[in-house]
Structure formats: structure tokens, C-alpha cells
Amino acid sequence: MALLPEPIAELLAALTRLPGIGPRSAERLALHLVQSRPESVHQLAQAILRARERIRPCSVCGALTEQDPCAVCSDERRDRSMVCVVERPVDILSIEKAGGFHGTYHVLGGTLSPLNGVEPEDLRIAELERRLDGGSVREVILALGTDVEGDATSHYLAQRLGRKGVKVTRIAHGLPAGTGLEYADELTLSRALEGRRELHSP
Numbered sequence: 001m002a003l004l005p006e007p008i009a010e011l012l013a014a015l016t017r018l019p020g021i022g023p024r025s026a027e028r029l030a031l032h033l034v035q036s037r038p039e040s041v042h043q044l045a046q047a048i049l050r051a052r053e054r055i056r057p058c059s060v061c062g063a064l065t066e067q068d069p070c071a072v073c074s075d076e077r078r079d080r081s082m083v084c085v086v087e088r089p090v091d092i093l094s095i096e097k098a099g100g101f102h103g104t105y106h107v108l109g110g111t112l113s114p115l116n117g118v119e120p121e122d123l124r125i126a127e128l129e130r131r132l133d134g135g136s137v138r139e140v141i142l143a144l145g146t147d148v149e150g151d152a153t154s155h156y157l158a159q160r161l162g163r164k165g166v167k168v169t170r171i172a173h174g175l176p177a178g179t180g181l182e183y184a185d186e187l188t189l190s191r192a193l194e195g196r197r198e199l200h201s202p
Helices: 006-016 023-035 038-054 089-098 125-132 148-162 186-194
Strands: 082-086 104-107 139-142 167-170
Touching (some): 006 023, 082 089, 089 104, 104 125, 125 148, 139 148
Parallel strands (some): 082 104
């Protein structure tokens, strides 16, 4: 294959730095963009620049927002006695789509990973503790991943926040809805058993 012109090669290299974009996807996108109408490419470039300039972290919870505080933190209908702790801002979107949680959020900005140099002071734990100091929060719900880093972070937060006198819980991890046991791995089944709850007869 002939070498790509330098501007396309630069565009391709930039696209491969985006999460979830591999070399082949980047090549398709780059070739599509350079063959698109100039006004379409200009619109895309302007949308990217506008989003980057206008979006910032909420000063309260850390969610991505254009207004500060964000829509959740400024909503008086939300239950401020519950704070759901997540790793990334995108996790808030996932929980909100589910529609079952009506409390507030707190974005940690990652999980503990000493091997990668991520220590407690690198996360937004101190900001979370300041929110608890007000006394209005009764429960902190940890909605972190079930990998090694997520487990370690959850245990660390449970110990550290437990001293604040608030209830610290973790979301249950179990079987996806609509699937049978034969599709679940051992860890998922183990978590499902640990997260079991009592059924009450009518």
C-alpha cells in the first residue's frame, strides 16, 4: 500500500489516541473525513472545540457539566442524604439511564492503583469527606468496578468514611437480567450469592 500523505497520517495518529479507536477504525475515519464536504468537517471541528471549551467538572460532585453546579447537584428534588460514589463521570450517565437512583453523586476520578502510582491523595476523596462534614449525608453508596483496583478502593473508602459516622454500602454485583446461570462465570456467581437478599411473602 502506498504511503499516506503526511496530513492524513497525522490525522490517523491523532484518532488512534482516542479510546476505543484502533488502527483500522482510525484509518476509516481519517479517510472519510478528508473526503467529506469541508462544511461538514468544519462543523465537527467546531463542535469538538465548543464542547472542550464549555464543559468542565462540577465543583460539587465532579460530573461533566456546562453549568456549575451541575443539573443533579442543583436539583432540589434529589435526595441529598445519599451520595453515590463512582469512578468516572460517564458512570453517572449509566446510573441515570437506569432511572432507579434519586440521590446525588461524587466522582472519584479513578481508583487506587499503587502499581500505577495512584494513591488516595490523587483521588477526590478529601472533597467527598468535606461533603460529609455537613452532616446531611446518611449513606455513601460505592458504585465502583469489581476488578482488583475497584475492590481495593471500596475497602479503603469503607474504612476511611466509616469513621465519619455514615453508612457505607456497595452496590450488589450479580447476574445480568434475562440470563441463566450457565452464562455466568464463577466470580459473577460468587458475587450474586454474596449480594443475596431476603424475599418477603405478601
